[in-house]
Amino acid sequence: xxxxxxxESTLLLLTALADAPRHGYALIREVDAISGGRVRMRTGTLxxxxxxxxxxxxxxxxxxxxxDGRARRSYALTAAGREVLTAEVERLRAVAAEAQRRLxxxxxxxxxxxx
Numbered sequence: 001x002x003x004x005x006x007x008e009s010t011l012l013l014l015t016a017l018a019d020a021p022r023h024g025y026a027l028i029r030e031v032d033a034i035s036g037g038r039v040r041m042r043t044g045t046l047x048x049x050x051x052x053x054x055x056x057x058x059x060x061x062x063x064x065x066x067x068d069g070r071a072r073r074s075y076a077l078t079a080a081g082r083e084v085l086t087a088e089v090e091r092l093r094a095v096a097a098e099a100q101r102r103l104x105x106x107x108x109x110x111x112x113x114x115x
Contacts, residue, residue, distance in 0.1 A: 006088045009049055012039060014058065014077060014085040021062035021076035024050070050075060058084055 009031075016022060016030035024046055031041050041049075053059040058081035063074040077085070 005091070006084075008039065009041065009045070010053070011085075011088060012041075013046075013049055013053065014081055014088075017059060017075060017077040018082070018085060021074040023072050023074045027075070053081070057081075 012031045012034055013027060015034055016027050022030060024043070027050075028041050028043070028046060031039055050059065054061070054075075057078055059075045060078050061073050062076035065072055065074075
């Protein structure tokens with residue numbers, strides 16, 4: 001997973017779970033907050049992604065309880081999930097640093113100008 005860019009929804013979900021276990025509705029709210037309202041996960045999308053992350057052993061079920069007659073699961077990041085998220089953060093940091101370096105150099109060499 002670290003060889004190529006992580007899907008944004010995966011990055012947001014793993015980030016939302018990095019500091020504490022959360023249930024589905026809390027994850028939807030966290031993803032909204034982390035993305036500044038730009039990404040709004042639908043329930044079907046969320047649970048499909050959670051199933052995939054469970055199968056990849058990046059998250060685990062931290063707790064199951066019944067609330068108002070309905071089962072509610074809380075999910076947590078696994079050690080493998082933490083490693084994958086850390087690697088993705090480092091990859092993004094390196095890309096951002098290179099973009100910043102190049103942007104800094106573009107002021108000195110405006111497009112079309114001779115060096």
